[in-house]
Amino acid sequence: MNTNPTTRSPGQPAVRVRGLRRTFGHGATAFEAVRGIDLDVAAGSITALLGTNGAGKTSTLEVIEGLAAATAGEIRVLGLDPIADRAAVRRRTGVLLQRSGFSGDLTVRETLRLWSGTLTAPRPVDDMLDLLSLGSRADTRMLSLSGGETRRVDLACTLMGDPELVILDEPTTGLDPESRRQVWNLVAGLRDAGSTVLVTTHYLEEAETLADRLEIMHRGEIVRSGTPTEIAAGHPSMITFDRLDTLPDPLTGVTGVRHERSRTTLETTDLQTSLGDLLDWADHHGVRLGGLDARSPSLETVFLAIADGRDPDAVTPARSADPTTAVPLEGSLR
Amino acid sequence: MSAATATPSTTAAPAAADRFSVRRLVHLTRWNLVLLARNRLALVYGTVLPLAGLLLLLPGERGDIALGASGIGGVVLTAGLFPVFYNVLSQFVNRRDELVLKRMRTGEVRDSELLVGIALPGVLCALAVCAVTVPAASALGQPLPLNAALFAVGALVSAAMFAGLAYWTAAWTRSAEAAQLTSMPVIILAIAGPILASLTSLSETVQDLVSYTPGAAISELVRVGWFGLDGTGATESTLSFSETWSQAAGPLAVMVAWTVLALALASRSMRWEPRS
Incomplete structure (x- = not known):
């Protein structure tokens, strides 16, 4: 390229x-x-x-x-x-x-030719048709294209000038x-x-x-x-299971507990220890942790935390103004 | 990028001056002509409708130059209103609504090239209509233009004026549908001019005011340039070739003033994206 x-x-x-x-x-x-x-x-x-x-x-x-x-x-x-x-x-x-x-009213090929003529150093139109797999649609009018095909024509225009950025x-x-x-x-x-x-x-x-x-x-x-x-590092891991209103206190590493409808979510900075303690406690008390799920932080968890205003490291003190589902306990996120 | 530009980017700026590119303009105009040709309705509006003014000459007495002046004045006016004004207005607003213009503006094309490129097909259409009018009117018993160069200049300035008015109207037109309404002030202003100018019962003050409208200026320019008619009530050709130039200065100045005013207003409030 x-x-x-x-x-x-x-x-x-x-x-x-x-x-x-x-x-x-x-x-x-x-x-x-x-x-x-x-x-x-x-x-x-x-x-x-x-x-x-x-x-x-x-x-x-x-x-x-x-x-x-x-x-x-x-x-x-x-x-x-x-x-x-x-x-x-x-x-x-x-x-x-x-x-x-x-x-x-212009075909795909005509649209690319129109764009090509406005550039200082365009790549050949046929190359762009190939690159974006538009060859079979080259003589189709733009108004007959699907959304995805139109997007590919759009992208062909973007890349036609062989841009550095x-x-x-x-x-x-x-x-x-x-x-x-x-x-x-x-x-x-x-x-x-x-x-x-x-x-x-x-x-x-x-x-x-x-x-x-x-x-x-x-x-x-x-x-x-x-x-x-x-980005994921330093963000809490998550342990979730079917909702339990009684939990051991304290649980090593757990920084927050949320109850959302039928599920309980624990946030922890030490997934292995917290999970071990939780399982020990459940064994001792004969509690069944239904639908148990434990996961390391992913981009998605970080992203959702930010979107909800729950991100502890966020520059903005953007706490969610709508805590309908989040029920922070003492010693929770902040 | 080619090897020729392999210099640190900080020094690249002077090498790439942001000049109006005639090459890009010709290219854009060519494709806009293709689009106009594929839009049958716009094409009929742009070519057939203006020439309908010549139908006025059919029932009249052959060689009646007062009638010829109003028929040919009508052709020039409609050539400004439809292929230029309404066509440019609706093309621009449509493409703005559909984000075609926003897409174009992410590339190397300059705004001025886009604007001139959209206007040129309509302007060419209008000029072609005016050119065809010469043999057509002659066939219908009218004289050839006394000052053909003046007639050509008038047709060109008229087209430029209506392109300017189209961009001014586009600046405050919300959508392509709205253009059907927002085009009305200019259309009424243009059509009312020659009608009012032909009424001799108006007071002098009103007649003066009317002469400053775009339509009256076009009408006057045709009467002077093509027929050598002196004044709005004249029915006999009395002006010499050289006198037509000085007599035309007034209406030409009015048209240039409208063009400058329209473009100045348009540039202050031009929008390139639909209002969100």
Whole structure:
């Protein structure tokens, strides 16, 4: 793909964001979608920006893409300002919007030819049709395509300029599992060829497998960053079983107990010891732990904890305002 | 990237100046023409409807130049309203709604290239209609244009003016459906001009005001440039070739002023994405 990934000085991040803020509206109705974030995307890496809907991911990407100006903060893309140095930046970046559109009256091939003619150094249209497995649909009008096929045309446009930096906003949302796998293989291939990828996704297992670095956003701030392992590390493991209202007290390592309808969840910093103590206690008292499940922290547990406002390490003191299901006991999370 | 750009990125900026690219504009215009050709309704609106103005000449006396002036003035006006104004307005709003424009703006294309590229097919359509009017009117017994260059300039400025008015209207049009309503002020303003201008019973102040409307300016330009008619009530060709230039300065200035005003207003409130 990218034949010359060495156009940046070594060590310089492909994207560098400092103190980015984005506010929509004015006065009393103003809403701060991005609240002062710092972000580095290392050259040649895949960085995944995760977060719930409304966390500010797309608002952040729009600034990096040069489509919107920041309310405050400093943004460098490939060492340049995405708005002031627009032409230079656009030539070297490929963007996939979360939602975009094409003229329905053009065929797939015509759509790619239209896009190709706007680029300085496009790859051949036929190559792009092959890369995205669109060959059999080349002469189909855009309005007859499925959502997944349209997304692949979109992606073909993104990659046609052979970009050094690829910015993908939810590239796999709405795709069937096979197309999703294909897209992620493509993304991994981009990195292997030396490109940098900044991607948002809702599929945590994909981010966990593919991304070199994760940035988790919540309510306009980046609350956790690191490799998938780093992010999960230090986060409590979970023991769950059918609901029991009486439990041994204390249980070694357990930092929190929650009762959710029919299930009880223990959070622990020492899974092995807590589980051993729990099983000993159950044996002694003849208690049956139905549906027992014990697991080490995964990205999903961290992510859900952040989304619920239960993340102990989150920068924001974002405790859930809606504790309908969480019943924290003494000595629980905080 | 090619080897030619293998320099540290911090020095790459001056090499890639953000210039308006004629190559990209021609490319975009070509594809917009393809899209226009595939939209049968828009194409009929853009070509057949304007020429319908010539039907006015059929029942009239052959060589009646007052009638010819209103028929040909009608052709130029409709060529501005349909292929240019309404077509550009609906194309732009449609593509904005469908996020086609947002997609394009993530690439290398500049905003000005997108805007001119959307307007050009309609402008070309309007100019073609005006060109066809010359032999068609001649066949219907009308004289050839006294000052053909002035007529061509008028057709071009008229098309530019209506493109500007389309972008100004697009700036406050919510959706493609809404365009059916929001296009009305400009359409009424344009059509009312020549009708009011032909009424001799109006007071001088009102006549002055009417002459500043886009439609009245076009009508006056056709009367002067094509027929050499001096003043709104004239029925005999009295102007010489050179006099047509000075007589046309007024209506041309009015049209240029509308164009500049429309583009200035449009650029202040232009939106590229649907309102969320």
